Amino acid sequence: MDKSEFEFDLFDPQQTQNMWDKMQRMRQECPVAQPAEGFFYTSRYQDTQRVFRDSRTFSCEGGFRAAGVVIPDDELFLAEMDAPLHPRLRKLLLKSFNPGMAKGAESFTQSYIEQLLSALKSKGGGDIVGEVSARVPLAVTGHVLGIPLSDIAELSAQFFALLHTDWPAYGVKDREHPDVGRDIAGSAPELAEYFDRMIDARRSGKVQNDDLVSQMVQADIEGDQLSTERIRSLAINFLSAGLSTTNLISNLYYRMIESDDFARTLRDDPDLIPVAVDESLRFEPPVLFLFRTAMHDAEIADTAIKPGDRLVTGIASANRDESVFERANEFRLNAADPEHLAFGAGPHLCLGNHMARMEGRVAVEEFFRQFAPGQVQLEPSYKYHLMPHFLEYGPERLDVVVRADA
Numbered sequence: 531m532d533k534s535e536f537e538f539d540l541f542d543p544q545q546t547q548n549m550w551d552k553m554q555r556m557r558q559e560c561p562v563a564q565p566a567e568g569f570f571y572t573s574r575y576q577d578t579q580r581v582f583r584d585s586r587t588f589s590c591e592g593g594f595r596a597a598g599v600v601i602p603d604d605e606l607f608l609a610e611m612d613a614p615l616h617p618r619l620r621k622l623l624l625k626s627f628n629p630g631m632a633k634g635a636e637s638f639t640q641s642y643i644e645q646l647l648s649a650l651k652s653k654g655g656g657d658i659v660g661e662v663s664a665r666v667p668l669a670v671t672g673h674v675l676g677i678p679l680s681d682i683a684e685l686s687a688q689f690f691a692l693l694h695t696d697w698p699a700y701g702v703k704d705r706e707h708p709d710v711g712r713d714i715a716g717s718a719p720e721l722a723e724y725f726d727r728m729i730d731a732r733r734s735g736k737v738q739n740d741d742l743v744s745q746m747v748q749a750d751i752e753g754d755q756l757s758t759e760r761i762r763s764l765a766i767n768f769l770s771a772g773l774s775t776t777n778l779i780s781n782l783y784y785r786m787i788e789s790d791d792f793a794r795t796l797r798d799d800p801d802l803i804p805v806a807v808d809e810s811l812r813f814e815p816p817v818l819f820l821f822r823t824a825m826h827d828a829e830i831a832d833t834a835i836k837p838g839d840r841l842v843t844g845i846a847s848a849n850r851d852e853s854v855f856e857r858a859n860e861f862r863l864n865a866a867d868p869e870h871l872a873f874g875a876g877p878h879l880c881l882g883n884h885m886a887r888m889e890g891r892v893a894v895e896e897f898f899r900q901f902a903p904g905q906v907q908l909e910p911s912y913k914y915h916l917m918p919h920f921l922e923y924g925p926e927r928l929d930v931v932v933r934a935d936a
């Protein structure tokens with residue numbers, strides 16, 4: 531077999547978002563492909579799940595940062611932590627991130643989406659990605675954290691500005707230019723101050739609430755409280771991790787608007803809405819793959835892995851593994867499947883999975899409440915383009931026309 535056939539540029543969205551046929555061939559012919567020197571892409575379900583689950587062999591270290599960058603311990607995101615810190619923090623956070631959190635946020639989510647869809651309706655249409663699906667996750671995660679909706683627009687601007695600084699890649703103060711802040715407080719001082727005020731108000735008892743920031747303030751790990759930097763970083767971690775929900779909502783909306791049959795099936799049987807949410811996550815996962823680093827020698831599907839090798843967990847391919855999912859290359863609403871890998875697996879399984887599922891379901895339910903069948907149509911000149919991001923999958927825009935009520 532000529533393995534070079536399966537080389538691809540992991541950082542080029544044109545390639546990573548359009549390789550369903552290549553993935554199918556990889557699963558059959560080359561289950562561990564080498565897209566580039568030092569990178570190993572697992573295309574089958576079992577292998578991908580194993581890499582996610584075995585966090586001792588396949589570490590999160592390095593995460594999405596530039597090579598060699600060491601992040602201050604208190605500013606690490608969960609998905610870049612290993613044991614022993616990760617399981618300790620995770621155990622504590624799981625007390626909050628449970629189905630009850632999603633249930634508690636449901637009525638806020640309903641009324642917020644209703645408000646966004648109704649605004650779209652009164653204008654006769656617009657870009658449903660920018661005006662609805664991209665706005666839901668920040669507002670809902672913000673609500674859970676204890677951020678009032680009236681602060682969200684301002685805070686979102688600061689948050690997106692932070693994502694466009696050097697901070698995601700470097701996350702530390704530049705040692706050669708110590709005046710140039712690249713940690714969170716240096717990169718986004720107003721955002722850091724906002725969270726620090728929230729945290730102080732809860733520490734001092736000025737604000738007494740049961741929101742997530744309050745829960746983190748009250749939590750302790752073996753008698754030690756979480757530091758202000760840790761709570762602030764985790765809050766920003768939750769806001770940014772939740773952003774993938776935009777793609778989930780947009781993918782569902784696109785399918786509903788584009789296919790009358792699909793929309794009718796869900797309208798006629800609302801019990802199928804949660805099924806459609808999970809099928810969307812399987813069939814077109816918002817996150818296409820993630821990275822790990824091998825800590826020890828290992829073997830996956832007869833391929834030798836050496837310490838330092840980078841593993842690419844092929845979520846999108848694993849979710850269409852024909853040996854696991856019936857009619858894997860179709861969008862189905864009637865299959866009894868094992869769990870898809872859209873939320874990862876094992877010790878780092880998405881903490882927000884209950885929240886994401888609730889947001890996806892409510893987005894569909896509210897759409898049906900707001901609009902009659904066929905009332906929302908794609909603009910005649912609309913062209914489908916995916917978000918130009920190498921590991922994301924969802925439309926960049928969805929320009930729609932909303933007809934006046936009959």
Ligand code: HEM
Nearest residue numbers: 608609771772774775778816872873874878880881882886
């Ligand atoms: C459809 C939407 C979402 C998708 C597809 C998604 C996907 C994922 C995936 C694949 C991981 C595993 C990361 C890894 O193994 O390296 C993950 C982790 C995580 N997700 Fe999500 N996520 C979504 C929504 C959310 C939401 C709404 C939140 C929070 C409100 C959230 C919070 C997190 C956190 C905190 C982690 C890190 C968990 C850990 O490392 O222990 N996610 N997510």
